[in-house]
Amino acid sequence: MAGLTGALAAARPRRLELQGLLCTVVLGAVALCVVFPLLLVALQSLQIAPPGQPARYGLDGWRAALGEPGLRSALVNTLTVTLARQLISLPLAVLIAWLLARTDLPARGWIEFAFWAAFFLPPFTVTLSWILLLDPEYGLLNTSIAALPFVGAGPFNIYSFWGIVWVHIVTGSLTVKVILLTPAFRNMNATFEEASRVAGAGTLRTALRITVPVMAPAILSVLLLGTMVSLQTFEVEQVLGLPFRFFVFSTTIYDLLVTRVPRYDAATALAVLILAAMLPLVFAQQRLTRGRRYTTVTGQFQSRVHALGRWRAPATLFVLALVVVVLGIPVVFALLGTFMKLFGFFHVPDPWTLANWQTVLGDELFLRSLHNTLVLSIGTAVVAILVHSLIAYIIVRTSYRGRRLLDFVSWLPFTVPGIILGLALLWLFLGVGFLRPLYGTTALLIVAGVIAGMPLGVQIIRSGLLQLGGELEEASRIAGATWWATYRRIILRLMAPTLLAVGMITFVGAARNIGNFALLTTSANRPLSILQLDYVAQRKFEEAVVVACIIMFVSLAGALLARLVGLRGGGLG
Amino acid sequence: MGAQPGVGETVLALDRVSKRFSAEAAAVDSVSLSIRRGEVFTLLGPSGCGKTTTLRLVAGLERPDAGEITLRDRVVASAARRLFVVPNQRNLGMVFQSYAVWPHMTVFENVAYPLRLRGLGKAAVRDRVARVLDLVGLGGLEARPGTLLSGGQMQRLALCRALVYEPDLLLLDEPFSNLDAKLREQMRMEVKLLQRRLGITVLFVTHDQVEALSLSDRIAVMHGGRVEQVGTPRALYERPASAFVRDFLGQTVILSGRVATPASDEATGCVTVAMNGALAGCSLTGRNASPAALAPGSAATVAIRPEDIRVERDDAAPREAHHLLGTIDALSFVGDRYEARVSLGGEHGIVLLLTRAREWREGDRVRLGFPPELVSVWPA
Numbered sequence: 001m002a003g004l005t006g007a008l009a010a011a012r013p014r015r016l017e018l019q020g021l022l023c024t025v026v027l028g029a030v031a032l033c034v035v036f037p038l039l040l041v042a043l044q045s046l047q048i049a050p051p052g053q054p055a056r057y058g059l060d061g062w063r064a065a066l067g068e069p070g071l072r073s074a075l076v077n078t079l080t081v082t083l084a085r086q087l088i089s090l091p092l093a094v095l096i097a098w099l100l101a102r103t104d105l106p107a108r109g110w111i112e113f114a115f116w117a118a119f120f121l122p123p124f125t126v127t128l129s130w131i132l133l134l135d136p137e138y139g140l141l142n143t144s145i146a147a148l149p150f151v152g153a154g155p156f157n158i159y160s161f162w163g164i165v166w167v168h169i170v171t172g173s174l175t176v177k178v179i180l181l182t183p184a185f186r187n188m189n190a191t192f193e194e195a196s197r198v199a200g201a202g203t204l205r206t207a208l209r210i211t212v213p214v215m216a217p218a219i220l221s222v223l224l225l226g227t228m229v230s231l232q233t234f235e236v237e238q239v240l241g242l243p244f245r246f247f248v249f250s251t252t253i254y255d256l257l258v259t260r261v262p263r264y265d266a267a268t269a270l271a272v273l274i275l276a277a278m279l280p281l282v283f284a285q286q287r288l289t290r291g292r293r294y295t296t297v298t299g300q301f302q303s304r305v306h307a308l309g310r311w312r313a314p315a316t317l318f319v320l321a322l323v324v325v326v327l328g329i330p331v332v333f334a335l336l337g338t339f340m341k342l343f344g345f346f347h348v349p350d351p352w353t354l355a356n357w358q359t360v361l362g363d364e365l366f367l368r369s370l371h372n373t374l375v376l377s378i379g380t381a382v383v384a385i386l387v388h389s390l391i392a393y394i395i396v397r398t399s400y401r402g403r404r405l406l407d408f409v410s411w412l413p414f415t416v417p418g419i420i421l422g423l424a425l426l427w428l429f430l431g432v433g434f435l436r437p438l439y440g441t442t443a444l445l446i447v448a449g450v451i452a453g454m455p456l457g458v459q460i461i462r463s464g465l466l467q468l469g470g471e472l473e474e475a476s477r478i479a480g481a482t483w484w485a486t487y488r489r490i491i492l493r494l495m496a497p498t499l500l501a502v503g504m505i506t507f508v509g510a511a512r513n514i515g516n517f518a519l520l521t522t523s524a525n526r527p528l529s530i531l532q533l534d535y536v537a538q539r540k541f542e543e544a545v546v547v548a549c550i551i552m553f554v555s556l557a558g559a560l561l562a563r564l565v566g567l568r569g570g571g572l573g
Numbered sequence: 574m575g576a577q578p579g580v581g582e583t584v585l586a587l588d589r590v591s592k593r594f595s596a597e598a599a600a601v602d603s604v605s606l607s608i609r610r611g612e613v614f615t616l617l618g619p620s621g622c623g624k625t626t627t628l629r630l631v632a633g634l635e636r637p638d639a640g641e642i643t644l645r646d647r648v649v650a651s652a653a654r655r656l657f658v659v660p661n662q663r664n665l666g667m668v669f670q671s672y673a674v675w676p677h678m679t680v681f682e683n684v685a686y687p688l689r690l691r692g693l694g695k696a697a698v699r700d701r702v703a704r705v706l707d708l709v710g711l712g713g714l715e716a717r718p719g720t721l722l723s724g725g726q727m728q729r730l731a732l733c734r735a736l737v738y739e740p741d742l743l744l745l746d747e748p749f750s751n752l753d754a755k756l757r758e759q760m761r762m763e764v765k766l767l768q769r770r771l772g773i774t775v776l777f778v779t780h781d782q783v784e785a786l787s788l789s790d791r792i793a794v795m796h797g798g799r800v801e802q803v804g805t806p807r808a809l810y811e812r813p814a815s816a817f818v819r820d821f822l823g824q825t826v827i828l829s830g831r832v833a834t835p836a837s838d839e840a841t842g843c844v845t846v847a848m849n850g851a852l853a854g855c856s857l858t859g860r861n862a863s864p865a866a867l868a869p870g871s872a873a874t875v876a877i878r879p880e881d882i883r884v885e886r887d888d889a890a891p892r893e894a895h896h897l898l899g900t901i902d903a904l905s906f907v908g909d910r911y912e913a914r915v916s917l918g919g920e921h922g923i924v925l926l927l928t929r930a931r932e933w934r935e936g937d938r939v940r941l942g943f944p945p946e947l948v949s950v951w952p953a
Contacts, residue, residue: 475734477660481661489686
């Protein structure tokens with residue numbers, strides 16, 4: 001007996017240590033892939049010797065980043081574009097979210113879904129669609145207006161500051177805010193509003209004096225998230241800014257690196273500056289949402305919504321017009337663009353052709369990229385489900401000491417602009433000896449895709465686990481099941497829809513991702529998303545838009561599937 | 574089995590068990606308990622008193638920081654010996670507050686799950702599931718998904734799932750709190766009947782004193798992570814050992830005063846207290862509830878259960894010992910009785926329940942009798 005107890009006593013702590021060890025391994029791996037590369041980037045900004053020569057340290061890169069007018073204007077451009085996007089899209093998004101969640105707007109469910117679908121449109125594809133409409137010379141909108149009497153030339157130019165801001169607003173700024181704010185507005189306790197109505201306030205006054213102030217923390221949090229997201233994109237400026245030499249920091253970094261003599265020091269110094277600017281946002285956002293992020297909604301459903309009355313028709317028209325702008329136009333025009341002999345030229349005689357599709361689908365380059373994308377996306381989805389669920393499980397269900405750190409680190413990629421993460425991973429895989437053979441392989445891109453999808457994936461699984469509640473799991477343990485049996489027979493079964501949704505989202509994310517991959521691809525592992533960018537760089541818009549269209553339909557199908565298996569917009573918050 | 578509840582062997586013993594989640598305060602602070610075969614033992618206390626943590630320590634869902642837990646004759650957790658048996662090897666049954674009915678399984682599968690884990694054959698599983706479902710009146714619902722049950726049915730299902738493998742000890746974590754008042758009463762009775770019929774040992778956690786008093790053989794009142802008092806429901810109610818237990822269980826009328834001339838009667842242990850304030854000049858007598866003697870002249874409180882106060886109409890009777898005079902300020906009829914707020918000497922207001930056998934009116938003068946054997950005196 002004593003011997004048996006002794007053996008037990010020895011065995012138990014070892015198991016405990018094993019669990020702790022596993023958690024530490026996960027934390028270490030995540031930190032290696034996220035934090036360590038960023039540190040390498042910071043270090044690299046001080047390394048001024050050209051590539052291939054022995055390292056030399058100095059402040060030249062920083063001097064360049066702070067001193068060169070080009071780099072300085074890139075910073076200014078980044079900030080002004082961000083500011084303009086947020087200032088315009090936030091009030092609009094609040095209005096739409098309120099209309100969708102708190103009023104009797106017809107078909108609100110479908111309209112919300114339309115915004116959800118629009119969120120999944122690849123910015124690159126949307127950009128190409130809008131070029132068709134707003135190109136200063138050939139854009140359909142411009143030529144139509146110019147055809148009117150007394151109008152000399154079309155008023156719009158997409159290759160401008162406001163052109164870039166516009167495309168940003170319709171690609172991401174607006175839709176992401178709407179899909180995050182609408183569930184938040186819907187979950188608000190209706191009695192706040194009812195009390196205001198009873199006290200004598202009208203619909204508008206109630207919305208402005210009660211609803212919006214009550215929702216202020218959520219709105220502010222979405223604003224911060226939106227600001228961080230708006231620092232991420234790269235492709236819009238890359239396509240629209242280049243023709244008039246308008247650079248933001250991400251395109252500048254790309255420009256500094258994709259030349260014959262790469263300026264690693266200046267590029268990395270710029271990256272560090274942007275990261276430093278992000279930090280206050282990160283902390284503000286974390287503060288705002290602490291303890292609030294996962295408040296579960298009680299079973300009280302507010303049945304009453306505001307009657308819009310005579311505003312119903314104008315409001316409906318307004319929202320539908322926005323749906324056309326964010327979803328209809330991009331999809332229709334991207335598709336139209338693929339059938340054009342000359343991209344953007346609507347009034348040449350007989351402008352339509354099937355040749356673009358034939359060229360692209362027959363292109364060896366396309367087929368290889370398609371293969372790469374499929375391997376990359378499926379690989380990313382599978383690895384992401386495993387890694388993200390493991391991380392979420394450790395954060396939610398274990399008492400591991402480092403779980404808060406893991407939580408933070410897993411969220412970090414959200415705040416790191418894609419191009420910088422790509423740069424950081426480039427450094428990791430070129431700089432660390434045993435990882436170097438992975439450079440130029442799809443595996444490297446999968447790592448990047450998994451990291452890029454981590455914040456969202458972990459968040460969704462984590463809120464799913466929290467909703468599941470610990471008792472379902474504990475009941476199984478008490479009933480006599482081991483941890484592993486519980487995991488298989490209870491957790492996995494119940495979490496399957498959530499995990500599938502995460503798989504779909506990461507699949508889509510990897511298929512359309514440009515920012516994270518731009519610096520990591522070679523001709524061997526180039527996916528479709530980078531292929532379309534290369535086509536544009538060669539001014540082959542016809543081929544680019546075909547590829548963009550394919551990616552768009554893959555994205556939309558993924559969005560639809562994720563929605564069907566049960567993911568709601570609220571899961572993103 | 575037929576054994577007298579509360580007298581058999583010890584099924585569960587906790588020996589100075591502690592658990593802390595933060596540095597400041599221990600959630601469970603050196604708790605020692607022993608639960609005997611066949612009894613319903615209840616942990617009662619307000620939220621945050623450590624009762625649920627204690628239950629989870631027994632279940633193996635938490636690890637103690639100190640102390641030892643013994644189930645039957647097996648030590649299942651010992652901080653000193655760094656020994657810990659995982660929950661699935663403790664052979665316990667547990668009904669959770671949320672019932673934790675697995676939503677992806679039918680009623681049958683929910684109950685069969687623990688049996689299958691124990692490697693029972695198909696026929697045996699079917700047989701035992703059917704028997705236990707019949708026991709609680711869920712027979713015929715086998716194919717129903719677990720989530721399509723009413724609250725009461727879910728609870729019965731959770732109970733079946735916890736009982737079907739005949740665990741050594743059944744843990745109930747506030748199992749009635751999600752039911753409405755009527756159903757709660759009914760389930761309480763069902764559980765009690767079932768427990769008596771099967772002779773199972775139950776560790777029950779609740780913050781509801783009525784549940785605790787009506788269902789338990791013995792109760793441990795917990796407060797701030799510690800056990801304040803252990804005893805039968807009646808003993809706790811009638812002879813609370815601390816002011817906390819007294820006030821937590823049932824209603825109490827409390828009046829303050831000073832201990833009068835030496836604890837008058839050594840033989841009965843009774844103490845007389847001279848009332849303060851508006852009641853000055855009156856005195857009440859009761860037994861000393863504290864272990865130490867009360868010094869004459871020291872501040873003291875007099876406590877009595879409101880239902881122990883004898884209420885009579887004041888017919889200008891002469892002032893007697895053990896009596897106070899009062900006036901009915903407010904009277905409400907609540908169906909089976911009256912609820913009256915009675916002011917004493919125009920100052921203290923106490924709430925009494927009055928029988929509806931008589932007619933009462935607001936403004937009536939009443940004479941309140943405080944029988945010394947039902948009054949307790951506490952140091953202030």
